[in-house]
Amino acid sequence: MATRRGGLLRKADFRRLWTADVLSQVGSRVDFLVAIPLPAAIALSASVFEVSLLRTLATLPYLVLGLQVGAWCDRVRQRPVLIATDLGRVVLIGSIPVAALRGALTLWHLYAVVLLAGVCGVFFDVAHQTYVPHLVAKAELPEANAKLWTNASIAALAGPSAAGVIIQYLGYAGAMALDALSYLWSALWLRRVETPDAPGERSGRRLRHEIAEGLKAVLGDGFVRASTLHGTVTGLFQAMYLAINVVFLVRESASHRSRSAP
Template identity: 40%
Template sequence: MPSTPSTPSASTPEPASTPARPAPPGLWRDPDFRGLWTGQTASQLGEHASLVVLPLFAVLTLHASPGELGVLRAVGQAPILMLSLFVGAWVDRWRTRTTMVLTDLGRALALGAAAVAGLFGLLGLPALLVLAFTVGALSVFFDVAYQASVVRLVPRDQLVRANSALEGSRSAAQIGGPALGGTLVSLLSAPIAAAWSALFFALSFLSIRRIRRAESIPERAEHSPRVWRRIHEGLRFVTGDTVLRTVCLASAAFQFSFAALMTVYLLFLPRELHLSATVVGLALTAAGPGALLGSLLAARLPRRFGYGKVLVCAAAVGDGIFLCVPALHGSSAATITALLAIGFVFGCGGQLVNVTIMAVRQTVTPATMQGRTAATITFVGMGTTPLGSLLGGYLAQEWGLRTSLLTTAAAMLLSPALMSLSPLARMDRDLPPSPDAPQTATHAKH
């Protein structure tokens, strides 16, 4: 499900996109899109590396307990719950390029400082908690801004291709990030691994700065709505739309269960299966090639079989594959091969869902509401992850790793079940009409 790794002001006609210009002959000939794609790739690579580095450092170096690991993951995810709605209201009135550049710079500085602290032996659990919260907060700004920027940079008829390309970049990051993070922690140290993540965020900063297309900032009315009213407008818009409401519920179910599962999974691999940090990184990396394939399939399958069928089937297969993990024992080649296959299937199914859902969401949302809609869905969906991480740590401590893993894997199937009972499952081969399009007879019929 999308992170799931939007809406506008009612008082003024906000031009959330730039002045119209002829569509470029292709996405890759557009230097602005290339800058966004390169920056997104580097940013995701740094983020996925750090998501492995910090927990592995806590488990292998600080010997963190299951409860402490759950707290660390929850602290890193807490900004989603605390900030998403505010960020969505702000991003709709800011230049997305400026937001992404500043957050990349902030994450690079935070991880760079952590690397220096680690080299001097000052990177303890309290410092990790502060670092995780800081990087998580900045990531909320970046994620909402880049999702809103896609609609401003790309013509509507190329949204699926653009999202497929961007999700493909995230897949590439999933391939290299966990493997790089696990290998650096295993062979060198967590501070060195953190420094590498900082370099990737710096590369993203430089790439996104290359975007030259001017963005129109909405003029502020003399009595423009306060932030709370804008947040309320976003919440009301999402809850009032059946498709977006279903996306929220399914995303919340998935993210809660997946956060709990990953907390247990990161303990299960090194402590129950006795895998090294490098192998753990490889197991997590397996989702990357699968997600890369999922991105390619997402540009074709929905138009052939229908958006609804692809969403439900991909979610059911991708989420259900984790039910196989508790049956594994030992660190044999067969176990490692099975983990790689499971990660590949999960990545492929998850990416199909991510790309398809994002295209549907962007299509049914007015241009002036993109930031708040993305933030509202992020708040409802990803906002459950801190609670899921805490639950995963509690279950691992009280029930044992194998039982907890089976329970959390089964809970992930609630997400495709919710989608199968909603209008999402009945969507055909064509996307719904855009609310920004002229109201033709066909649109009125829809």
């Protein structure tokens, strides 16, 4: 059992996974919520629809690939997936400041980055959840999940604010470069995890059969079905708000400056 003082964070491997998760969560909030929409709205003069499309492409992989990735991750070792997706986001996010510094940044570049980074995010999130039982005992899972969900809450609160401060002092390119480094740091922490994770047992069934069983289990349980519906509706309206919020604030700021100018 985990010791009371410090709990699971006293376990080296869980602490490394927890640290990697913090970095990845904050990085996702920085790039998708602020650091990518802002240059699109300001530097590229993107319309509301074009900025909204960035948000759509970032979340689309979760809708399209979530079930398939979940079934696939049950069959493979998760730690290599976590490291690979972090490194993939290093390259993708890092390409934005490189293009910006060369004066070659376009909306299509941003669209490609957010879509592919979203795919990496799906694999990371699913593999991350699947990996936790390899590091902690069954009785410790509630504590482990609570600590990891706390990371998500901290990232949701601190990520956008941190992005604003970083952009103010380093500019868009500097903020995205720092964000890319956060994913690299996450991958380095994951490489230090020593607990082996064996691939899941292969049942011999096709992935689509396992996906169908998962859907049946979700829809057949009243509590899980209601929770899923609640999360879907909440996520939909949050996405709508976040998609237009940046453009609204940019336009209001510009309007305020024009009214204040002598």
